[in-house]
Amino acid sequence: MEALITILPGDGVGPEVSSAGQAVLEAVAAEAGHGFSFSHQLAGGAAIDATGNPLPQDTVASCLESDAVLLGAVGGPKWSDPNAAVRPEQGLLALRSELGVYANLRPVVVLPELADASPIKVEYLDGVDLVVVRELTGGIYFGDKQRDAESASDLCTYTVAEIERVIRVAARLATDRRGKLCSVDKANVLETSRLWRDTTNRVIAREFGDLELETLLVDAAAMHLLSRPADFDVIVTENMFGDILTDEASMLAGSLGLLPSASLGDSARGLYEPIHGSAPDIAGKGIANPAATIASVAMLLRLSLGLDEEANAVESALHSVIRDGARTADIAGPSDTAIGTDDFTDLVVRRLSRTA
Numbered sequence: 001m002e003a004l005i006t007i008l009p010g011d012g013v014g015p016e017v018s019s020a021g022q023a024v025l026e027a028v029a030a031e032a033g034h035g036f037s038f039s040h041q042l043a044g045g046a047a048i049d050a051t052g053n054p055l056p057q058d059t060v061a062s063c064l065e066s067d068a069v070l071l072g073a074v075g076g077p078k079w080s081d082p083n084a085a086v087r088p089e090q091g092l093l094a095l096r097s098e099l100g101v102y103a104n105l106r107p108v109v110v111l112p113e114l115a116d117a118s119p120i121k122v123e124y125l126d127g128v129d130l131v132v133v134r135e136l137t138g139g140i141y142f143g144d145k146q147r148d149a150e151s152a153s154d155l156c157t158y159t160v161a162e163i164e165r166v167i168r169v170a171a172r173l174a175t176d177r178r179g180k181l182c183s184v185d186k187a188n189v190l191e192t193s194r195l196w197r198d199t200t201n202r203v204i205a206r207e208f209g210d211l212e213l214e215t216l217l218v219d220a221a222a223m224h225l226l227s228r229p230a231d232f233d234v235i236v237t238e239n240m241f242g243d244i245l246t247d248e249a250s251m252l253a254g255s256l257g258l259l260p261s262a263s264l265g266d267s268a269r270g271l272y273e274p275i276h277g278s279a280p281d282i283a284g285k286g287i288a289n290p291a292a293t294i295a296s297v298a299m300l301l302r303l304s305l306g307l308d309e310e311a312n313a314v315e316s317a318l319h320s321v322i323r324d325g326a327r328t329a330d331i332a333g334p335s336d337t338a339i340g341t342d343d344f345t346d347l348v349v350r351r352l353s354r355t356a
């Protein structure tokens with residue numbers, strides 16, 4: 001098949017991990033006879049430096065023309081002045097909004113070989129296989145903001161329609177998995193959460209009667225994620241709770257550098273990004289873990305291009321190099337020799353060339 005993929009390297013380790021992602025896509029194309037073309041565009045701090053705008057119009061146009069978008073990461077100390085008028089993160093939020101990708105899927109699996117890399121006791125990790133579906137284009141991230149010398153406010157708003165559509169994505173996913181959905185809110189305090197809970201209960205009762213629905217308050221969910229992580233199948237929650245809970249959940253897998261994500265809307269076009277940030281402390285050193293981006297590429301192949309076989313091949317290549325002992329610094333144990341981003345990626349590409 002022919003596909004156009006926009007690559008947004010962004011900032012920090014973003015260029016390193018996104019070029020790893022591109023190398024894997026090129027290997028898939030070569031093996032399976034696909035014609036993938038790539039359009040590299042500016043986003044985040046790199047775009048502010050070049051154009052003054054964290055999401056230039058050319059970038060938006062390229063993304064809208066593409067079948068999928070692969071993003072590295074945005075942000076960094078250079079653009080973190082609290083009084084700055086424009087920030088890299090604004091570009092990412094605007095991109096999510098422009099693309100209409102309201103459902104952000106963040107799968108968390110624990111590879112037995114990496115259980116030691118997790119700070120959680122190994123007996124809690126057996127069988128962990130969950131997906132967090134994070135609402136991505138609403139809530140407090142997108143509400144009106146105000147600031148004066150004495151006070152500040154961020155408005156959190158949700159509409160019934162915004163809640164319904166993301167709940168349906170999560171419920172369909174749970175139906176295809178183990179049939180369990182956990183909705184996370186703060187309904188004992190927040191009005192938006194009470195709307196979230198009522199809407200969830202109604203959508204599930206009317207449309208997904210076979211699902212097992214559990215509801216948790218976000219503080220309890222944070223605790224249950226550590227005390228009984230293997231019980232969860234699909235977790236659905238609003239934008240900010242999902243942001244926080246997925247960083248927590250990444251510790252089950254062992255490193256933030258392992259978790260991919262797919263952001264989807266009503267069309268096949270999706271935005272794919274590792275859940276980690278730009279990691280400025282290790283940027284440019286060639287040591288970032290590309291696994292999260294490579295796993296995001298697998299999601300891109302499956303969810304935007306419909307290439308299931310190729311997606312499976314990427315996932316098994318990634319898992320098999322980890323099983324055989326390849327470790328970047330973030331997941332290396334005391335007796336492992338850590339390898340860099342490019343060497344790790346080469347191993348995956350070589351494995352793929354034998355299996356795809």
Ligand code: IPM
Nearest residue numbers: 074075089092093243275277
């Ligand atoms: C994420 C990140 C972003 C978010 C930042 C960079 C704006 O933390 O994708 O989880 O908060 O959504």
Ligand code: MG
Nearest residue numbers: 243244247275
């Ligand atoms: Mg985050």
